[in-house]
Amino acid sequence: MKRCVTASLLTLGLMVIACPPLRAQSAGDYRTRDSGNWSQASIWERFTGAAWTAATSAPTGAETITVRSTDSVFVDVPVTLTGRLINQGIVHAEAGRLTIGNGGVYQHDRDGGKIPIATWSEGATLHLTGVVAQAPANRNQPYYHIIFETPALASNLNLGLDNVTIGGDIRVLDTGTARWYLTTTAAYDTAVVTINGDVYVEKGAFAVQGTSNAYSTFIVHHYGNIIVTGGNFSISRGSQPGGTTTWYLYEGDFSFANATTQSSTATPGGAKFVFAKQGTQRLTIGEGSNLQALPIEVLSGTTLEMGESRLAGSGIFYLHADAVLGTALPGGVAAIFENVTGQVTLEDESGYAFNGSVPQVTSTRMPTVVGDLIIDNPAGVKLSQETTINGVLRLKAGVLDNSIPFTLGPNGSISYEGGSLLYPVANETRSELPQTFVLEQNYPNPFRRVTTIRFGLPTSGYVSVKLYDLLGKEVQTLFEGYKPAGFHELTLEAGPLSPGVYWYRVQTAQSAAARQLVLIR
Template sequence: MKQIIYFLVVILSSTAPLGVLYAQSAGDYRSALTGQWGSAATWEIYNGTAWVPAAAAPAGSENITVKDTVSTGVAAILISGYTKVEGNGVITVGDSGSVTFTPSATYEHARNAGTLPMSTWQTGSLAKFTGITGTAPGNRIQSFSRIIWDNPGQTANLNMGWNNVTITGDIIINNTGTGRWYFAGPTTGSTAEFTINGDIYHNGGNFATHGTGNGNTTIIVHHFGNITAIAGNFSITRGSQAGTGTTTWYLHGDLTLTNVETQNSNPAGAKFVIAGEEFQNISLTNVTFGGGGLPITVDSAGVANLGSSLIAGNGAFTVGDFGGVITSHPDGFNGNLTTLGAINFSPRGYYGFMGTVPQVTGSLMQDTVGGIYIENTSGVTLSGNVLVEEWVTISKGSIIPGANQLTYGNNVRLSYEGDTPVTTSDVEFPSTGGPRHLRVINEAGVTLHADRTINGEVTIEKGNLLLNGKTLTLGPDAELEEFGNAVVSGSSGKIVTIRTLNAPSGSNPGGLGAIITSSANLGSTLIERYHDARTGNNHQGIKRVYRIVPVNNTGLNAVLRFSYADAELNAIPESNLVLFSSEDGQTGWQLASGIRDTQYNYYEVTGINSFSWHTLGDIFNQIPVELTSFTAANQNGKTMLRWVTASETGNKGWDIEVYTGSWNTIGFVAGAGYTAEQRFYEFTDETIRTGLVKYRLRQIDYDGSFNYSSEVVLEAGLPSVFSLEQNYPNPFNPSTTIRFSLPAGLEKTPVTLKIYDVTGKFISEIYNSELESGYHQITFEAAGLASGMYIYRLTAGEVILTKSMMLIK
């Protein structure tokens, strides 16, 4: 519809100014005699009622009519208005002079024959030919911008003689009378080559590239616009070139022919070549195919969309290597091509199906092709077995094999494009003999229908590849490439690969985004990536989880850079992200501090000695406190509770609870909040209790959520035996506490506590006095000692007990 409206506007604009110019306006100029452009004596000016001698020469912006010979002389004439040459008029350009038509200028050649001024035609300027009958004007081999050919009185076949010129704008053909208009007319054995950057509109008359019968001629048109013909005769050639010449029209736009006749007088050597990089529409309606028909070749990288158009006659139709052709006809290419000329489809060509009703591929398509494109929700049925050597693209719908089979060469890329959801199938994505590469460019997403393996590239450019509970395995040479939020995803399923990692340095196995550095040899390493958020403490992590399993998985001192996409954040602020690790991927998550980079979307942790399951979570809301020990011990009738955490996230603290028929809170100990470091805690129940007593911890987060620890049980009262406990903390720096017990019924007894190094050398005596039955503790200060192992020995009467401890500075 846009094109039809444009044609009407063009036709009206090409004729309306003529009527305006004949009705003269004040300030219009016309030549009065032969003379110089710059001389006032050459001109008359219209004063509104009559033509009178001009007082000055025209500036070039006026409406100017030339009826005589007017020379520029040495002047540089700049024309921005409307200049019309009629009668015997001619504008000649002196040896030192020049003429330039600006973008707003129009030159109308309203006479037969004559000579055009050799000019500079700036882009947008217009050259109109309206008065030609039997002789073309001289100097017509110029690089014009826009052209209108509208000569109802034309009686001869005329050519422009173009060679080595560039037409920068549109060409409009309105009328050729009883003659024809040609672009070129080379002499025998010569070449005519030129470029057209605009569109060609053929609204009437008879047009062809040339009409020469001269042999051994070569005519080449480079056309970077559309062709639209709605009446008359529009042909590739009307000259035989003596059967030895060639005419090649390289078309980089659409070809639309409606209610026209098309011919070819050189069927052996003339053709339109579809040469654009994007597909070009060929739309034919009510076309009369004369002798030679409509010869078309689809060149390398060109794609012709035939739609449902019919190409009849006897012109040849060829799809060259790496050229493409698309059909929407129900009968496939057989429905488009009924020409009696030669039809050649290259086995390295590309063939597309874009119908709205069920289609078949047709018998014209070879059994070996370079590629197949499917965009038909009703499906496309194979008319025979097809071997694809390069690519298959599914945009909408599916390939229906029928009684035939689709097979692949060794390096085929399977692509899913479009904007509607697609689910893969066994037809185009079989379990064996399938594509080497996989590409997703579908904003609505592609769902994997079964477990599959890819040995080449997996590229996610738009949308997501949804695993749907399936496993996508990357072979040893396969690589995943994702763009922004276009990623592999899905609440179930995984993408996996196995790679050998020996002293890896920034290695990203399979492109899965787990980037590993280590001086150790990890050996064969399994990397699995999941996309469900792992939970803990009523919170969730991001929607990406790695499981990394090397054969050698100890003493790695590795660096892990955990990559992620914004779409996987699961509403967690990036500034809150931290790494959590677990042995089983479900429980026991431990926090590890590292470096966060929100610009490049990764979190990096160093000093990893063994890999396991890893994810990212919210430091404020995610993984629970990791309680690694909880003990209870008697101390002089009272109870000492001690516990240790490996990490804490959002930990407000603990309520201490004791069971006395029901659970009761007896105290509170504040937590560390957020830490990846080990922390030690203790609490003393001052109440003297007897019998079996149970305790537990109620861990509370800042958001009010809570979890209970396991219970500890002890027999309350005085100790029944001598005991020496492990110092706490251990290792320590610089002080630690040593606890011991003396049994009930013991009178005051001499007690000493001495420190030795590992060689048995005495270091110090930290206690020497009498003590009664009960639980006791001594603090040891080691500020003056070197790091190392030390022995502490308790002597109570005849009883001697020893333990070791580690000082680390």
């Protein structure tokens, strides 16, 4: 069945026709033949594989079901949708009547109208396809997955989410010539959205908001990845005077390529992505990126690993003390920001990791007082200015050329983990051998795919590292064997493990300790 929406643009004397792709019919599909209650077989017809015939029973919800544009259906009995409901007309459901089950899809294939009030189970999907100029009513619901695929969209619209949690992924496939916004709110008001899954932008334009309302506040709490491979993904497309838009990334990485990003918020630094994970997150800027403004803040306790990525545009960058910025660029810290016109703030006591594969310099853009400094480059790293290290200088790989000297602060120390110094340091405090047995918290935690367990041994000997579930049942042996004195790291891959809470235990002949880790999907 094919439905076309025709809009007459009188001022231009043009006719625009937007037709969604044909969807092949399958035997057992339902569609309406009239308006009425869901349970009435008489309002339905069913496809036999060759023709549509009068239905002898109402759909169960497991089928592909189309409500045609001329029809209205009232859900008068409990229905759990595990198939696809394509709404081109009106579907009305009172609270508790309609459940979109695991694998079920509600497809809104019309302009305007309304999304039925439903219970959105884990694995359920809202699929927007037919919106052109008017957003549907009843948008503010706690969906699981959301798909934006509106190639005929001609007006900037918002989903109007507030105080809801999106349990799964958001995928932006096509937004036509206009933009979708996650939410909006009135002047001096606040809108909060939580996203537990990943956000994908493939084509079209998507942003948190596009309002010009004064002193409006928008907050996104996000526990997944951001993966942008095309289109326009921006923190803010509204002027929003005096207001703020903040996207907190508590878990997951941010990759961006072949796309544009902007920020229109009038308040300086008022719109930003905040990396907030206690552990390592990655920001990857790929080919074809147009960074007009990508404002970023990195909180204390977070390591932002950027590899060979560079920033550009008018967005701010703020690195807090006790946060760590990692780069593989030969030019070091300065090379990250050479095309940034916005304010860059690198606080004293912030940390830096150099992990390239060709020789690197730290650059004079790095502060002269740092927290941790990590050298993990077999090709070597050269210090560019006299520097005070108040944290740990971790020499993991390669030589740190300290021809320009550094000074260890009162709490500074050096950890030899495979790397070395070109010249010895007068006030060196070595920390390569822990004084006592140490078991650190795994990082990242919680984690999705991979996490690292680090422990320190004051003496060499036999070590056992095992993973247990909450009931104390052994799940996996991570390591058993001899380890020399010093610090050691093990990698745990999620693999077939189920999401949940686990314990990892490290035991030696003299000591034992355990810590909790959390696996999420």
